Amino acid sequence: MQHLKTHYHPDITSLEGKSIIKRLTTRSIPMQDDHILLMYTARYEDYSLPGGGLDEGEDHITGMLRELREETGALGITNITPFGIYEEYRPWYKPTHDIQHIISYCYTCEVHKELGTASLERYETSNGMKAVWIPIQEAIAHNEHTIATSSKKGMSIERETFLLKHIAKTL
Template sequence: MLILKTHYHPEVDSLENKSVFTRLATRSIALQGANILLLYTERYEDYSLPGGGLDLGEDKTEGMIRELKEETGARDIKNIQPFGAYEEYRPWHKPGYDIQHMVSYCYTCDINTELGETNLESYEIKNGMKAIWVNIHEAIAHNNKTMTTSNKKGMSIERETFLLKRIAEQLI
């Protein structure tokens, strides 16, 4: 899959003599005209693509479907196509590694606009995560504002905003 961007967090100045943990993830792109299915996370005041980490040995497409269903309640997922990957290096603050290397594989898909029940993890519920159809340009503007004005922003907002801009440019 084509790498759309490789991003280094400002705290990652070098990979030399660092222990690196690689995490593979997927992200889903479901569009209805200029509206896109996103997750709004109250804790971080941002919009993000549905998705998350792959289980060990899990097929990327199967992992994308699993994450999309769990986080949004999406149904009738079909016409899955690769869009591109976003690679990032960020600080890892847990024992054993210095840096996390995350590769997010992004796929477009069609889904039923009516969402079913979600199966969010406890931290996702605690963070105030909810699935919402939103105009992609409004989501980009919101994330841009959060990046410039909020002290709540998480590490993923730059990735998510980059991807939303690329989606708007190429698919809307």
């Protein structure tokens, strides 16, 4: 799979001598014409690709399918194709490690326009997450506005906006 980018959070000045925890994730890119299925998170005022961490021993495709179904209720998932890898290093919030190294494996796919019932985790519901079909350029503009003006933005918005721009340019 093509490596798209390695991003270092501004607080990460060096990896030398740091304790690093690795997290493997998948991200889904379900498109229909100029619309993309994304997760809107009210807490952070942003749009992100459906996805999340792989379970222990879970392969990438199985994890991608599970996360996409859980977060969006997607039905009829077909034509899964590797898109690219995005790596990031960010501060870790637990005392066990200094840095989290996230490797996101991104896949394009097709899903039915009509969604089934999502099975969001408690924190996802409390953060105001919901699946929405949105024109990709509208999602990019929204995220760019959040980056420029919001104090609520999360650490993932740079990844998500980079990926959305790359998707719009590539697909």
